[in-house]
Amino acid sequence: MKYGRYEIIEELGRGTMGVVYKAHDPQIDRMVALKVLREDRVVSQEFVVRFLREAKAIGRITHPNIVTVYDVGQDHGTIYIAMEYLEGRPLNDVIKGRRFPVEEAVNICSQVAEALGYAHGRGITHRDIKPSNIILTPDNRIKLTDFGIARIEDPDAAQQTQAGDILGTPVYMSPEQVLGKTADGRSDLYALGVIAFEMVTGQRPFDGGNIAAIFQSITHQAPPDPMALGGCGSRTLADLILRSLAKKPEDRFQTGEAMAAALKRCLDSDSHPFPEMTRRPVKAAASKKRVLAALAGVLLTLAVAMIGIQMLRKTPPPPPLKHPPWRLRNQPPN
CATH class of the missing domain: 3.30.200.20 (Phosphorylase Kinase; domain 1)
Known part of the structure; x- marks a missing residue:
């Protein structure tokens, strides 16, 4: 044929x-x-x-x-x-029954993030990022496929998608997609965050027995901490994934390039995956230390005072004076 x-x-x-x-x-x-x-x-x-x-x-x-x-x-x-024509396996086949080491997960996800950043920069939103649309080649390179429901940002073209039309695979959909709102590149990066979560923990952040339950979780429930589920092995990667899964698009990575750079920094234990967020945690930690130091000082003062009171109670009163204290030693009594 x-x-x-x-x-x-x-x-x-x-x-x-x-x-x-x-x-x-x-x-x-x-x-x-x-x-x-x-x-x-x-x-x-x-x-x-x-x-x-x-x-x-x-x-x-x-x-x-x-x-x-x-x-x-x-x-x-x-x-x-x-x-x-690609030689390789779809990522959904590779993911089954395993957890990825941090370095391998970072390598795959950073490639996807860079590809998405390139597409977004040219006005293209994929809107159906999922493991089956990511092909892993024998040399560990990824190929992003299936832009079948991509939205072309063409101001001269009529809007083809009806309002409220839900596209994409439910478990990888962003909250704004679930709610029928406009999806942009940050929705693709959210889906990549779901994939990263699945790769390092062996499970999905949101699940349910039916689509309604999945949508409820996506829009209202906070994702579990990847570190608490085991397998992640990196606090910085766990924080990066949680940021990617923020309910509001403005709280996520704004570009694929930024997410790719943050992913690569996860391999450096001395760096933070998103430097622009380091000031607030550091400031909060310093403030906490000052409060603890002040509290320790107050407790120490109280302890010293209590010891002093106990010592005063146990000390016998001084013997009475033979002469009034105002008499001079060489002045005879009356």
Whole structure:
């Protein structure tokens, strides 16, 4: 079977929007990953628009950690995108049943953060960051894939997404996505924080028996401390992850570059992952020390006073004077 000039070799996977095949491009004799819009989605103009948006989104960017798009076309009544064929495993397969060492988790997440920073700088928000969209190559490089629901920040284009339309995979969605609010690059960095949490602890920060329970946790519950769950091994990395999972976007990292730099600093035990936040904790610690020192001084003074009182009570009174104290020693009595 062919789509355009591409000869289908085998199916690689299926998603909510399409099917991905391994295919051969005879024109330049190379293998490609061919993503084809599912036939049942073709009847929906909204999904067609989103599918074409994926090609437009990743076709605009060139980055070593983002999959390369070669071509887009139509055949058999549907639409296809020819992309770089990747050798490797999706991160969701690698994560299963293990906890990552800090250095390995930092290496993977910092690559994702840098790729997202690059895309965000060009007006592209992924909005569906999850382990299955991150391919880990044999040489431990990552490739970010599937910009199928990416939002292009094009002021001249009509808004394609309806208000309140919830996109993304529930457990990795940010609070603003759950609430149907506008998602930007900080939503992608939130999802990366969820992935980092999962990598170092072996579990997700928010979970539940159904979507409603998951959404309730995401919007209202504080995530557990990764250090308390074991496996994290780094206080600075744990603090970084918790910052990434802040409910308010303004309390998270504002750019992928900033998050990547902070991740790399986690490997330096003498540095803080986000220097701009070091002043407040240091000041708070110094203030606490001053209060404790003052309290210790008060307690010491009280202790000395109590000892003095006890000693006075046990000391016998002095003997009576033979002569009134005002008489001179050489003055005879009357």
